[in-house]
Amino acid sequence: MPIYLYIERIGVLHRLHPTVKVFALFVMFWSVYWVDHPLALLPLGLLLLAAAKNAGAWPNFYRLRWLFVMVILFTTLAWMIFYRRGPVLIDLKFIHLSRASLLFGFGRGLKLAELLATSVVFLSTTKIEEFTVGLSSLRVPYRAGFAITLAFRLAPLFMDSAITVYQAQSLRGYDFNRGGPLERIRRYVPVIIPVFMGALRKANAMAMALEARGFGRISRPTSFIEYPVAPRDVAASIGLLAIGAVYFMIYYTGYGAIPLK
Amino acid sequence: MADLSLMWRNTRMVVLCAISAALYAAVLVPFKALPIIPGITELRPANAIPVVCSFLFGPAAGWGSAIGNMIGDFFGGVGPGDVFGFFGNLFYGYVPYKIWRIIADGESPVSRSPATIAKYAITCLLASILCADFVGWGDNMLALRPFSVLGNLIVINNATAAFVLAPFILYEVYPRVRKGRMLYTDVMSEVTPPSRAASALGLAMLAVGTLGAWAVGNLVSTGYWIPSLIPPGMAQPPYDRAIAIAVTPFMMLAVAGVGLM
Numbered sequence: 227m228p229i230y231l232y233i234e235r236i237g238v239l240h241r242l243h244p245t246v247k248v249f250a251l252f253v254m255f256w257s258v259y260w261v262d263h264p265l266a267l268l269p270l271g272l273l274l275l276a277a278a279k280n281a282g283a284w285p286n287f288y289r290l291r292w293l294f295v296m297v298i299l300f301t302t303l304a305w306m307i308f309y310r311r312g313p314v315l316i317d318l319k320f321i322h323l324s325r326a327s328l329l330f331g332f333g334r335g336l337k338l339a340e341l342l343a344t345s346v347v348f349l350s351t352t353k354i355e356e357f358t359v360g361l362s363s364l365r366v367p368y369r370a371g372f373a374i375t376l377a378f379r380l381a382p383l384f385m386d387s388a389i390t391v392y393q394a395q396s397l398r399g400y401d402f403n404r405g406g407p408l409e410r411i412r413r414y415v416p417v418i419i420p421v422f423m424g425a426l427r428k429a430n431a432m433a434m435a436l437e438a439r440g441f442g443r444i445s446r447p448t449s450f451i452e453y454p455v456a457p458r459d460v461a462a463s464i465g466l467l468a469i470g471a472v473y474f475m476i477y478y479t480g481y482g483a484i485p486l487k
Numbered sequence: 488m489a490d491l492s493l494m495w496r497n498t499r500m501v502v503l504c505a506i507s508a509a510l511y512a513a514v515l516v517p518f519k520a521l522p523i524i525p526g527i528t529e530l531r532p533a534n535a536i537p538v539v540c541s542f543l544f545g546p547a548a549g550w551g552s553a554i555g556n557m558i559g560d561f562f563g564g565v566g567p568g569d570v571f572g573f574f575g576n577l578f579y580g581y582v583p584y585k586i587w588r589i590i591a592d593g594e595s596p597v598s599r600s601p602a603t604i605a606k607y608a609i610t611c612l613l614a615s616i617l618c619a620d621f622v623g624w625g626d627n628m629l630a631l632r633p634f635s636v637l638g639n640l641i642v643i644n645n646a647t648a649a650f651v652l653a654p655f656i657l658y659e660v661y662p663r664v665r666k667g668r669m670l671y672t673d674v675m676s677e678v679t680p681p682s683r684a685a686s687a688l689g690l691a692m693l694a695v696g697t698l699g700a701w702a703v704g705n706l707v708s709t710g711y712w713i714p715s716l717i718p719p720g721m722a723q724p725p726y727d728r729a730i731a732i733a734v735t736p737f738m739m740l741a742v743a744g745v746g747l748m
Contacts (some may be wrong), residue, residue, distance in 0.1 A: 231562075255567045259629065301632070308633045308708070309724040330725075334631065341566035349561055369495045370550075373505040377554050380509035381516070388513065408651050411532050415655040418514070422539075422660055425506045426669060433499040441498055 230382065231349035235282045239351045243459040246466075247352050248360035253466040254344040257473035261482030264333045266473075267340060273469075274343045283350035290346065297342060298335035305331030329484045354378045359453055368445055384421055391417045488746050490546040490678045491581065499674050500547045507540040507551025507580070508558065515559035533559075534648035537580035538611055539656045542596050543664050545584045545671030552580025568632070571625025578745065579618035579645065582693070584671070585748045586610045589686045597654075597661045608650070613697055615645035617741060620700040624734045627708055630727040634708035634734075638701065681747065689747030696741025704734045 242250075257270055278287055287294075305327065312326025352360075358375045362368065395416055396402070402413050436442075476482040494500040514533035536555070540548035556576035560569045587596060590606050623638025664670055680686065706712040707729050713722040714733050721728040 251565070255565075259567055262630075304633065304636055305725070308635070310710070311724055338566065338631065345561050345565040348565075367495065369501050373501050373508065373550065374554050374557075376502070376505035377508035377512060377551070377558060380505060381512040381558060384509055384513035385517065408647075411648075411652055412655060414532065415652065415659070418535075418652075418656055419659045421513075422510065422656065423663065425510060426664065426667070429499065429502050429506055429669070433502045436502065437498050442496075442501075 231283075231286045231346060232353055233282050233286070233350045237280050237282060237351070238458065239277060239281045239347070241456075241458070242351075242462055243453050243455055244352065244356035244360035245363040246459045246462050247348060247356065248364060249463065250466055251344060251348050253470045255341070256470050258337050258340050258344075260473050260477035262330060262333045262484050263482050264329060264336050266476055266482040267333060267336045270340055270469075270473075271336065271343070274340060274347060277347045278343065278350075281347055281351045283347055286346050286350050287343070290342070294339050294342065297338050298332070301335035301338055302328070302331035305334050326484055333484065355451060356453070359449075359451075362446075368447060369442060372441075380425070384425060387424055388417055388421050391420050490675065491549060493678060494546040494550070494675060497675055500544070500671075503540075503544045503669075503674070504547040504551045504554070507536070507544060507548050508554035510540070511536040511552060511555025512558035515555065516562050531644045532648050532652055534579075534645045535652035535656060537576065538583050538614065538649045538653040539660065541580050541583040541614075542587065542657060542661065543670060545675065546581060547671065548584070549577050549581025553577035566631065568622070568626040568629055571621050575618040575621030575625075575641075578621065579614050582614040582617055582745060583610050585745065586613060586690060586693075588680060589683075589690050589748065595661065595665075597658045607654070611649035611653070612646060613694060615642050615649060616701050617693070617697045618645055620697060620704065620734070620738060620741070623704055623708075624700065624730060624738055627704070627725065627730045628727050630725040633725065634704040634730060638704055638708075642701070685747050689744045692744030692747065693741050694744075696737045696739070696744055700734050700737035700741060703737060704730060707733050 239247075254270070254274075258267065261267055278284060303321070306321045306323060309327045309330045310322040311330075312324035314322060314324050315328075316323045354375055357378075358371050361371045361374065366374075392402070400413075400416065403410065404413065473482075494504070511533055514536060515531065518530050518533065533555075537548055537552035540551055544551070553573045553576045556572055557569065560572060587606070587610050590609065591603070594603060594606075596603070596607060619638045619641035622641055623632075623634035626632040626637050627634040681689075703714075707714075708726050710722075710724065710726065713726075713729055717729050717732055721732070
């Protein structure tokens with residue numbers, strides 16, 4: 227699985243201000259949270275599909291298609307076991323198959339799938355440096371934002387070195403597939419240790435390089451990249467506020483709830 | 488918990504935090520493709536990394552674990568529940584070194600004596616259950632996933648990685664890191680631990696809070712036992728409010744305990 231989902235494209239969503247993108251993420255969480263009924267969640271799903279089309283994020287959605295299907299399926303099943311409410315349609319021992327449990331479970335599955343879709347659209351349209359700007363505008367301390375950005379940057383490097391070590395060990399005849407599940411997990415130790423030690427060797431040099439460049443001398447350092455606020459950002463923010471308000475009203479008026487009869 | 492904020496002043500700790508996060512994410516993301524129950528959790532051998540890093544880097548591992556999990560969440564779908572995942576993983580990476588300092592008092596975690604193994608098992612089990620409590624409690628309060636499913640899967644997942652994989656990595660890495668003077672005690676020597684009495688009280692509070700939250704969360708989310716103080720209207724699936732009322736005091740006790748340690 228690739229660590230970067232970003233898709234290079236000049237679309238409306240790509241050009242939005244990073245703060246607006248982070249705000250959009252929050253509004254989607256907010257809106258999805260308030261409603262339970264699958265029909266109430268459907269417009270958000272359609273909106274996300276439109277956003278995915280605009281962002282050219284289909285390759286990422288296609289790559290994760292089975293995850294979407296499984297998320298909906300297994301969440302529906304899990305809640306049919308635990309959400310034992312409403313008149314039973316078919317009496318099974320563990321699964322409480324009622325109209326209410328079916329709607330509630332499917333609604334939860336749809337919710338989780340929409341949250342996954344939100345993160346895929348976000349990652350397809352947002353670079354790491356934009357994410358950092360978004361975090362800093364939310365008053366996340368600079369050093370914490372820096373650690374997050376550095377971790378995002380280092381993770382693919384560590385994955386690459388793990389693959390190199392894996393291939394080197396395989397060439398020497400080391401069998402990673404021998405034994406039961408626990409033994410197989412344990413056989414990855416000779417891969418993890420060189421990656422770990424390689425990472426630690428970098429740590430000292432990295433800390434010295436950072437301090438030599440004056441890291442942490444000022445709490446809000448300036449940046450080469452500037453993100454001016456454009457009219458489209460204002461329009462998008464108003465639209466997002468409206469979506470959040472509409473979904474809260476759907477909850478408040480009771481239209482987003484699951485009927486128990 | 489002053490060390491959690493003090494570490495951000497130390498550039499080397501910031502880098503170690505980013506490295507812990509990147510290592511965690513680098514092992515976590517490839518396994519996103521191998522879910523145990525899709526939408527709920529996946530196979531997570533990566534959960535050995537926060538435990539190993541905790542013994543090595545102390546508070547940096549706590550933040551590293553939280554950030555690494557956040558990076559991983561972006562590839563399995565982010566959502567409101569991930570806030571609890573962030574804090575659950577923060578404590579999963581932070582608590583082991585705190586508990587070890589109290590029960591092992593400077594002893595090396597790589598010693599193979601039965602007493603050391605028992606102390607290591609207690610340390611990892613408490614950290615695993617606390618992380619599971621946070622995520623299960625949060626997700627059930629948001630009515631996204633039941634505590635009894637998510638909470639127990641996380642305990643099994645965390646404890647398996649901590650018992651099967653982490654000791655082997657620690658055995659190889661710990662002596663080298665100690666020799667290179669990269670342990671948290673070398674990098675952040677200015678932090679003074681609290682008194683033994685306060686630490687012991689904190690550990691007792693952590694143990695009672697963690698185990699209490701886990702037991703009550705399981706009983707309430709399955710509907711086997713609902714405390715009598717909970718109004719009948721709230722004692723209905725998905726038990727979101729019942730979980731909030733019954734489990735929150737235990738969670739507060741556990742966090743207060745960590746604060747004293």
